[in-house]
Amino acid sequence: MTVTAAAPARVESHLNPPPSYDLADHPAPTGREEVWRFTPLKRLRGLLDGEPSDACLEWDTTLPEGVTLSTVTAEEARALGELGPNERPAALAASLSGGAALLDVPAELECDEPVVIRLSGNTVEDLVWGQLLYRIGAHAKVTIVLVHTGAARYCAISTFVVGDGAQVDIVSVQDWDDDAVHLGRDAIRVGRDARVKHTSVSFGGDLVRLHANVEYDGPGGEAELLGLYFADAGQHLEHRLFADHNAPRTSSNVNYKGALQGQGAHTVWIGNVLIRKEAEGIETYEENRNLVLTDGCQADSVPNLEIETGEIEGAGHASATARFDDEQLFYLQSRGVSVEEARRLVLHGFFADLIRKIGVPFLEEQLTETVEKELAKNMLAAPGEFASALEGSA
Amino acid sequence: MSTLEITDLAVSVSTEDGPKQILKGVTLTIDDGQTHAIMGPNGSGKSTLAYSIAGHPKYEITGGSVTLDGEDVLAMSVDERARAGLFLAMQYPVEVPGVSVANFLRTAKTAIDGEAPKLRTWVKDVNGALDRLNLDSTFSQRSVNEGFSGGEKKRHEIAQLELLDPKVAILDETDSGLDIDALKIVSEGVNRFREREGKGVLLITHYTRILRYITPDVVHVFVDGKVAESGGPELADKLEAEGYESYLPVAR
Numbered sequence: 001m002t003v004t005a006a007a008p009a010r011v012e013s014h015l016n017p018p019p020s021y022d023l024a025d026h027p028a029p030t031g032r033e034e035v036w037r038f039t040p041l042k043r044l045r046g047l048l049d050g051e052p053s054d055a056c057l058e059w060d061t062t063l064p065e066g067v068t069l070s071t072v073t074a075e076e077a078r079a080l081g082e083l084g085p086n087e088r089p090a091a092l093a094a095s096l097s098g099g100a101a102l103l104d105v106p107a108e109l110e111c112d113e114p115v116v117i118r119l120s121g122n123t124v125e126d127l128v129w130g131q132l133l134y135r136i137g138a139h140a141k142v143t144i145v146l147v148h149t150g151a152a153r154y155c156a157i158s159t160f161v162v163g164d165g166a167q168v169d170i171v172s173v174q175d176w177d178d179d180a181v182h183l184g185r186d187a188i189r190v191g192r193d194a195r196v197k198h199t200s201v202s203f204g205g206d207l208v209r210l211h212a213n214v215e216y217d218g219p220g221g222e223a224e225l226l227g228l229y230f231a232d233a234g235q236h237l238e239h240r241l242f243a244d245h246n247a248p249r250t251s252s253n254v255n256y257k258g259a260l261q262g263q264g265a266h267t268v269w270i271g272n273v274l275i276r277k278e279a280e281g282i283e284t285y286e287e288n289r290n291l292v293l294t295d296g297c298q299a300d301s302v303p304n305l306e307i308e309t310g311e312i313e314g315a316g317h318a319s320a321t322a323r324f325d326d327e328q329l330f331y332l333q334s335r336g337v338s339v340e341e342a343r344r345l346v347l348h349g350f351f352a353d354l355i356r357k358i359g360v361p362f363l364e365e366q367l368t369e370t371v372e373k374e375l376a377k378n379m380l381a382a383p384g385e386f387a388s389a390l391e392g393s394a
Numbered sequence: 395m396s397t398l399e400i401t402d403l404a405v406s407v408s409t410e411d412g413p414k415q416i417l418k419g420v421t422l423t424i425d426d427g428q429t430h431a432i433m434g435p436n437g438s439g440k441s442t443l444a445y446s447i448a449g450h451p452k453y454e455i456t457g458g459s460v461t462l463d464g465e466d467v468l469a470m471s472v473d474e475r476a477r478a479g480l481f482l483a484m485q486y487p488v489e490v491p492g493v494s495v496a497n498f499l500r501t502a503k504t505a506i507d508g509e510a511p512k513l514r515t516w517v518k519d520v521n522g523a524l525d526r527l528n529l530d531s532t533f534s535q536r537s538v539n540e541g542f543s544g545g546e547k548k549r550h551e552i553a554q555l556e557l558l559d560p561k562v563a564i565l566d567e568t569d570s571g572l573d574i575d576a577l578k579i580v581s582e583g584v585n586r587f588r589e590r591e592g593k594g595v596l597l598i599t600h601y602t603r604i605l606r607y608i609t610p611d612v613v614h615v616f617v618d619g620k621v622a623e624s625g626g627p628e629l630a631d632k633l634e635a636e637g638y639e640s641y642l643p644v645a646r
């Protein structure tokens with residue numbers, strides 16, 4: 001049973017332009033556009049020129065019993081409910097990928113083991129267009145973990161169509177080599193009374209710019225968008241969230257936390273929430289916290305709430321960027337703990353609640369370790385540590 | 395053995411109008427096993443003295459010396475001072491979100507002893523220390539001081555004192571904000587510490603109340619950044635009766 005009209009009127013918003021597969025609707029950005037102004041376009045290495053390429057990432061998948069992976073054409077992906085591109089990279093990926101990977105989780109299948117998809121690239125010279133479609137049937141329960149490693153210029157459009165009453169945990173880990181470029185759009189359609197948790201974990205890459213968009217296919221859907229990132233010297237990590245409350249009694253909860261260290265480390269967090277007229281009784285909260293560990297870093301954080309109905313349960317946001325708290329460090333040091341160890345503890349504490357919230361036990365320990373390694377890391381440390389740590393235990 | 399010797403200590407803080415002198419030559423020696431009480435009005439510099447000994451970066455030492463068993467405390471980093479045997483129970487203990495009390499205590503104990511405590515006895519020790527301070531065992535899983543009531547924070551400081559077992563403890567208004575039951579519990583904790591061999595205590599307080607439970611060897615009246623008078627426990631009785639009035643500069 002669907003309650004919303006088949007095609008709810010789209011609100012014109014320059015932050016969230018209507019979806020279109022037509023490349024003419026997505027001209028190459030100049031960098032002055034609101035949605036591109038934080039992104040260093042030069043470091044995209046020509047990705048937005050839209051050159052065809054048939055290079056691929058290497059796939060290594062672990063699928064629980066009953067879950068299937070197949071390939072469909074781009075047209076079939078659309079017919080199966082792919083959510084259209086809102087910007088040029090996603091539109092390019094849809095038109096140049098040459099077909100989509102389709103992951104099917106049948107209705108009512110409850111997976112005890114996670115779906116694990118490891119994608120790795122060989123070299124940043126490779127230009128890779130990706131198109132992925134995940135169909136999670138009604139009342140299914142599944143955890144999907146994607147791990148990106150190696151190097152490539154990777155641009156992907158991904159869609160999660162989540163059936164009524166399903167429960168889905170999605171974790172996307174970006175543990176790229178230092179020179180990788182990754183533009184990704186994850187769009188999620190949350191079924192009636194379904195619950196979706198989407199987590200982005202970004203450590204590696206020269207430039208990573210990811211969208212996590214959520215919309216609802218009926219009332220009662222719950223979405224939690226989590227993120228954890230750690231930018232080192234010279235890295236640009238950008239996370240753009242969009243919760244489109246297009247159905248009543250839906251909820252969205254956004255919580256992103258990041259740490260920055262080293263000259264030129266740059267993070268961007270954009271949290272857009274749109275509450276449409278029909279979205280009565282919804283609840284939304286978004287939060288972004290950044291911990292700046294050294295000089296020379298920049299953390300941009302922009303929450304943005306558009307409200308078209310007054311009939312809401314709650315809407316709020318918080319955004320804060322801070323340095324290490326000297327009083328916390330002093331307190332710990334006054335108990336004999338060295339300053340390095342004190343920083344480690346405070347950072348660990350900063351991320352701890354978020355790591356616990358991700359709710360994927362086999363990732364928790366690795367994430368904690370990776371965070372600590374990042375902190376300990378000097379400029380020359382080897383990337384890919386997260387993925388190899390994962391290998392050992394998954 | 396533990397002797398804390400403070401000689402002519404001068405300390406300033408930086409303000410918008412330049413440095414401001416807070417401590418103006420503090421001299422006192424806590425001999426082996428002694429408890430000294432420092433009493434003084436608000437703003438006289440008591441916390442400044444405590445923080446300066448512990449090495450808080452906000453305070454600039456402009457003169458004098460502090461030694462612990464002859465070692466130059468002022469030359470040490472904050473954590474070195476703690477490892478040398480100094481402990482500061484803070485007037486306002488700091489919240490550390492996301493770091494559990496259990497993790498914090500284990501990390502601190504490991505740092506101070508130079509090796510990790512024996513797992514089996516340690517858990518018992520922690521639960522015992524918390525229990526004696528009337529903090530139930532769920533506290534060990536909570537974030538350090540986060541959401542603790544004022545009294546719980548103070549009791550948590552004394553639990554740390556028992557577990558970390560320093561040579562000299564500086565207690566900065568550990569008694570303030572405690573109801574009478576909590577005051578007794580905290581005092582008992584401090585007295586258990588004092589019973590151990592050769593422990594020194596510098597008890598900073600605003601009120602004489604706590605001195606009914608913890609009898610000091612020496613009482614110092616602290617006014618305007620220095621010791622105005624020192625004496626035995628009877629000096630506390632005099633302060634109780636007369637207040638700080640007679641020590642203050644005759645204003646107006």
Ligand SMILES: Nc1ncnc2c1ncn2[C@@H]1O[C@H](COP(=O)(O)OP(=O)(O)OP(=O)(O)O)[C@@H](O)[C@H]1O
Pocket residue numbers: 407408409414416434435436437438439440441442443485567600
């Ligand atoms: N940054 C600062 N700028 C100006 N004055 C300061 C600064 N920091 C501390 N002071 C002053 O130093 C003095 C001593 O403060 P301190 O906290 O040591 O007093 P105290 O004796 O512990 O008082 P209380 O009984 O209220 O705890 C106070 O007058 C305080 O205002």
Ligand SMILES: [Mg+2]
Pocket residue numbers: 440441442485566567
């Ligand atoms: Mg004080």
